Amino acid sequence: MDSIEELIRAFEGTYVGQNMADLVELYSTIEKQTNNFCSKYSIACGSGCGTCCEHFMPDITVSEARLVAAYLLLFKKDTTRIEAVNNAQGNTSGPCPLYDPDSPHHCTVYQARPLICRLFGACASQGKDGRAVFRRCKYNGEQTMPLSLTFDEDVPVMQDYSYALRSLDDGNGKVGYLSEMVSSLVEQLRFLSSMLSLDDTNPDDTPTPLAS
Template sequence: MDSIADLCLAFDGTYAGDAMRTLSELYTQIELETSSFCKQHEIACAEGCGTCCEHFMPDITTAEARLVAAYLLFVKRDRALMDRVLEFAGNTSGPCPLYRFDSPYHCSVYAARPLICRLFGACASQDKEGNALFRRCRFNKEETMPLLLKFTEDVPVMQDYSYALRSLDDGEGVVGYLPEKVASMMDQLQFLARMLEFDDSNPDDTPNPLAS
């Protein structure tokens, strides 16, 4: 398998496949809207910056964890990377186990990355009065983003996307830190793949990783 589309096809007809397809469609919508927002307001991370990944552990929903786990198991098929996720259990402050300093996108699962990673520094948020505003990322020392923008018109807002994401989740939007959530989903997906008779997630015949 080479893509999220392949994952959705492989799990077609199952709850997991339907959930991954719906999440992928939401991500596509978000990418279109946030890309347009950033272009319009000249918002961009500094070239090569991955500082947010170094100092942050994403908290994600079950739906997000399922897609990341499927991408690791059946697209990346990288045993060392899977083991790294398991080893980071209990780490709540970062770095993210999927962080790659030597990649342009700094992410081992960029196509399947969680919502917070897609929105950080790429859309507005709401203040206490519900007004939309954008603040420069505190790591953006190069000042490639505006310092502060306030909006009266409708713009992409982080909270709205978060509500949309949690409405998809079979765990009623309950979040947890990435290592534990992804490890749990890897176990479930491997079991389901064996039932569907296509589990090729263990190319070197070593024991499959199990969540602790």
């Protein structure tokens, strides 16, 4: 597989395939909006910074966990990283098991990374008075983003993106720590992959270089 689109196509005709396609489309829309927002308000992370991933275990939805699991299992075929995720169960404060300082953007699943990772340090939140506010990431020692902004105009806020994300999941909208959620979805996907005759094996267990 050469792309995340190809990964999604492998599940075409199934609920899982449609759910992955919907999630990737939502991520793409959000990425455009956050890029515009950051560009307009001069918000940027420090060069080479990945400190948040060292101190953080993301909360993610079932849809997000499934995409990450499929990315690790069938796109990267990275059994070592899957084992690291399994071993991180019970760790609620980080580092994230998908963090790798030598990987592009420090994230081994960058293309499939969860919503909170896309928004952290790059999005406003709804304040108590109903207005949108942006606060600088506490790890941004280089001060490459404004300390604080309050908006009178309508800007996208984290809560709206969260609602959009939750709407993709049926059932009770379960959210949990990345390590637990991805571990359980890897097992489900292994079963589905075998039903669809998808190959999740990698002869030498070497992660593909197209990772992030």
